[in-house]
Amino acid sequence: MPFTDNFSDLSNAQGYQFEFRCERCGNGYRSAFQRDAMETGRSMLRAVGSFFGGTLQQLSSSADQWKYDRATNSSAKDRALTGAVEEITPRFRQCRGCSDWMCADQCWNEEIGQCLRCSPIVAEEISRAQAAAQRDQIWDKAREKNWTKDLDLGTRAKLTCPDCGLKVDGGKFCTGCGSSLAPTVHCGECGKESKAGAVFCADCGHRL
Template structure:
């Protein structure tokens, strides 16, 4: 009976037609390791046979065709891939820990609480958790204090706010006049017919009487 091949759920297969390679990632922070690329000797032999068939023809060419007709499942049925996977898992075993709390695989360097024997998600480090809670409380208090202050005092709420000067087009941060050209930020276009000042700059006809503005 063939030996069982160990594997984990934090693995990504990045093997290709030339050989085998795997990535292992922490399920909390995303950091990880990539196993060394292991060339597939069978594929190398197939390349040599193809080259021989091209150069010499005849029997070598027939053998090359026979090799190309041999289809195998690289994903599950390759003994070479099983061995490469087992080696890769063994190589990174010391870099990861499986948490008994959530079952996820965590990197030992960043996401493992050695004092508790669980990942930092299940058993956060006390000092880090206190600092995180303090920062969250400080952020909430800043928002509460800001909401208690009147930030609209002195703001003209009756005049339409603009973000660009209608005269020179420069960006403005409020006020009544442009800091670049001095033009009014809320100019009125008076109708020569009815005298209405409700028309916007660029309007061709008066919005109240239809009189031509130009």
Template structure:
């Protein structure tokens, strides 16, 4: 009976046809730690057999084909992979701590509270929490004070704002006159008949009395 292998839910298998490698992740910050690449001696031997077989043929080539027929599956479970994973776990474990509060694996450098003996998610750092609360309160107070201040003084809210100049079509930056051509941003098309000033610039007839403008 083989020993159980920890780290079964927070690692990625980076193994390939040449050997084994695994990447372990912190379950709080997501930072990864990659184990050293361990070359597979059996796969290397098969590669040598294939190379010799391609050169000499005959019985040696038959041996290389026999080696290929013996499927050494690195994509699924195997004794060799378990051995490589145990070695990787032993290599990487000093960089992790398992929290007794949430049972997750945390990196020891960024996400572990040494004073309490739990992860920072279960037992946050007091100084970090105070700093976070202060920053949150400061942000809320800035928004509250910004809402209390009158930001509309000096802005003409009676005249419909124009985003482009009616005369030249340039982008308008506010004000009463275009900064590109000097034309009025709110030209008045006053009717000579009834005195209506609500006609659109360029209109031919008054929208109140129908007189020609």
């Protein structure tokens, strides 16, 4: 039986239904719901038994106790799955290249007789290659341009003003209070420049 690894069992207590998935795009197709005649009969028996009581109610209880495991390979479920496969097969093709089941609408190359994974459509492949090359060329052109000539890379960039706490987008001075974003102090002993907040000179150890 085909479709043994790409379908889901959606059956419930009332009947059988299955969903088959394309192994390339993941699109799913559901088979028509097939009502279980035996379960329908048991439901009717339970309804009649609850109405009349007595022996019929005992038969209804027996029907409830009779376990019908749909997860096993029952003959009723096999027939339902066979019917679902016959219904859904026209929507799928099995690729002889990779052996996967593909939906005929989106993932099948009718001209070649293989799936689009094994035999992509030439025009689509050219389009993807052109788009990929264009993207790579844009990145190459962007790398060739000097985007740093107007930037001060020698000063540590600050995102918050040390005086007023305003968030800033770099630069030398705060747009909110005008304070320097990279304040410095000079050692009175050796003249070495140090960062604001430093207590001792990193060059001579003199207290700032």
